[in-house]
Amino acid sequence: MRHSDPLPSWREGATKTAIVDFLDAARSVPVDQRVAVFDNDGTLWCEKPNYVQAEFLLGELDAAIARDPVLGERDEYRAVIENDATLQAELGLERIALALVELCAGIGPGEFDDRVRAFVARSMHRERHVSYRAMRYSPMLELLDALRADDFAVFLVSGGGTEFVRAISQDFYGVSPEGVVGTLVRYEFSRGEDGRPRLVRDAALDASAANEGEAKVANIQRGLGRRPIFAAGNTAGDREMLEYALAHDGPSLALLVDHDDAEREYAYDAQAGTIAFEGDLVEFGRDLGWTIVSIRDDWASVFGP
Amino acid sequence: MRHSDPLPSWREGATKTAIVDFLDAARSVPVDQRVAVFDNDGTLWCEKPNYVQAEFLLGELDAAIARDPVLGERDEYRAVIENDATLQAELGLERIALALVELCAGIGPGEFDDRVRAFVARSMHRERHVSYRAMRYSPMLELLDALRADDFAVFLVSGGGTEFVRAISQDFYGVSPEGVVGTLVRYEFSRGEDGRPRLVRDAALDASAANEGEAKVANIQRGLGRRPIFAAGNTAGDREMLEYALAHDGPSLALLVDHDDAEREYAYDAQAGTIAFEGDLVEFGRDLGWTIVSIRDDWASVFGP
Numbered sequence A, B: 001m002r003h004s005d006p007l008p009s010w011r012e013g014a015t016k017t018a019i020v021d022f023l024d025a026a027r028s029v030p031v032d033q034r035v036a037v038f039d040n041d042g043t044l045w046c047e048k049p050n051y052v053q054a055e056f057l058l059g060e061l062d063a064a065i066a067r068d069p070v071l072g073e074r075d076e077y078r079a080v081i082e083n084d085a086t087l088q089a090e091l092g093l094e095r096i097a098l099a100l101v102e103l104c105a106g107i108g109p110g111e112f113d114d115r116v117r118a119f120v121a122r123s124m125h126r127e128r129h130v131s132y133r134a135m136r137y138s139p140m141l142e143l144l145d146a147l148r149a150d151d152f153a154v155f156l157v158s159g160g161g162t163e164f165v166r167a168i169s170q171d172f173y174g175v176s177p178e179g180v181v182g183t184l185v186r187y188e189f190s191r192g193e194d195g196r197p198r199l200v201r202d203a204a205l206d207a208s209a210a211n212e213g214e215a216k217v218a219n220i221q222r223g224l225g226r227r228p229i230f231a232a233g234n235t236a237g238d239r240e241m242l243e244y245a246l247a248h249d250g251p252s253l254a255l256l257v258d259h260d261d262a263e264r265e266y267a268y269d270a271q272a273g274t275i276a277f278e279g280d281l282v283e284f285g286r287d288l289g290w291t292i293v294s295i296r297d298d299w300a301s302v303f304g305p
Helices: A014-026 A052-067 A069-073 A075-081 A085-091 A093-104 A109-122 A138-149 A162-173 A214-223 A236-246 A281-288 B014-026 B052-067 B069-073 B075-081 B085-091 B093-104 B109-122 B138-149 B162-173 B214-223 B236-246 B281-288
Strands: A035-038 A153-161 A180-183 A185-191 A197-205 A230-233 A253-258 A291-294 B035-038 B153-161 B180-183 B185-191 B197-205 B230-233 B253-258 B291-294
Touching: A014 A138, A014 A253, A014 A291, A035 A138, A052 A069, A052 A075, A052 A093, A052 A109, A069 A075, A075 A085, A075 A093, A085 A093, A093 A197, A109 A162, A109 A197, A138 A153, A138 A230, A153 A162, A153 A214, A162 A180, A180 A214, A185 B214, A197 B214, A197 B236, A214 A236, A214 B185, A214 B197, A230 A236, A236 A253, A236 A281, A236 B197, A253 A281, A281 A291, B014 B138, B014 B253, B014 B291, B035 B138, B052 B069, B052 B075, B052 B093, B052 B109, B069 B075, B075 B085, B075 B093, B085 B093, B093 B197, B109 B162, B109 B197, B138 B153, B138 B230, B153 B162, B153 B214, B162 B180, B180 B214, B214 B236, B230 B236, B236 B253, B236 B281, B253 B281, B281 B291
Parallel strands: A035 A153, A035 A230, A153 A180, A230 A253, A253 A291, B035 B153, B035 B230, B153 B180, B230 B253, B253 B291
Antiparallel strands: A185 A197, B185 B197
């Protein structure tokens, strides 16, 4: 018998039962196979109206233009600053994203960390006017704790920048930097004038593609070296990762967070991510045996008290 | 005052004092910056007369040729089987290594793990006729424990295959798979006949180069996301990693294991690794402030009782 409910922010119902049943069943799995992976944006914290990382990069852009106004004339930056949907569509999201990544080229990993942490510490969510810390989902934080209480290794597998997520992962989610798999920017080895080795951020990605879709599965092996038996996500970019977790022989669980609560959070389609999906991802996932988390129905509290 | 010596296999002297002083000084470093990285072959376990991974691959080659004798006619394999130094030099180590990696192409990460573990469980060191477990260096195992007792995160940064090292890292060194950075083989995402996603080992490396030299530093950032303040290695492939650790502002330590004990282990030059180094690496390192570990003088015991 459980002495206290480790998931008080989850309403009683089929979803919570599926989670509790999985936790019970997983106690029969060898500890080194108890591996859980979580997407970050839209799964552990709010990703609307804009990814937090995008807000960070916009701040970097403002600062860069303040230093060098000519930068503002560059198409990729103009498209963002003027919020020009036509120009954005013409240039493509990837080209714009890489142009924004360029803003941090030339600095070391330590300085990048410092910038992200300073940004997260000082910034407020654009519409809710609370800290980003307060935009984490309480039910998911409880779930991280419940998994760890049962000796799960808990990892983050994000489409966002690896270093961006690492800068907050320990503080926000209790996940140390080596437990974060994301989209990697290339680092170049170089030496300072004193001959000491150092790493410098490049303007290019380390891999051929962002950490979304099939890449998430390959990067889980690359970075973590174990297969998950639990996965949680919220868009088509998480599809393969959820399928991969569920393909495990033995207890497994795949959670898809459905953003259906315009009142307490945001309401938007699961196919609204950066990877295209034809059809209804929620229905598709249900057919595959995924457990759908309705924010409206399953969460008693979204952001905590 | 210390109640008991955490490093009983280390003889009293300048080397042990340097380690103990570093451990003391590191208690003033924030816990999230207490990061230690260790090379594996020749640093944590014996790499002579042959890398353990090479022995594993030779076993895979024997098995493959038993199944398909024609394979034995392939130049890269013939060079190995016939121990033909001229042919080996002609083909080059990299081409031979990649041909051996090919032997495991097409299998999944789980099966690769199983093969490595089975090999390590059943095999004996070629000359000492003891298990590979018994070929770990006791003084270094004590050092891993001493670092962890002071809340260091301890990682392995090996020139060997990432998955090979991961298969034994928890059991042999208490390091979980995500804490291992090595030379990565590419994995391809695919689907089985039942539509389930799976990963399949490729015959190619994931990166442009093996995890040696400068690549070790970049891959520490890639895979672990934190900079070490302690590093231990034994060849020129560890040079940049040792320099990187020592470049940290604040307490830091770089250890170079010098294999100078033909009686109890093996005696060979530190420049005998896969990366060329002109000159005497031990003298070079001493000039840079590295702490040189003489197996002959500094270790009271090499492999334990």
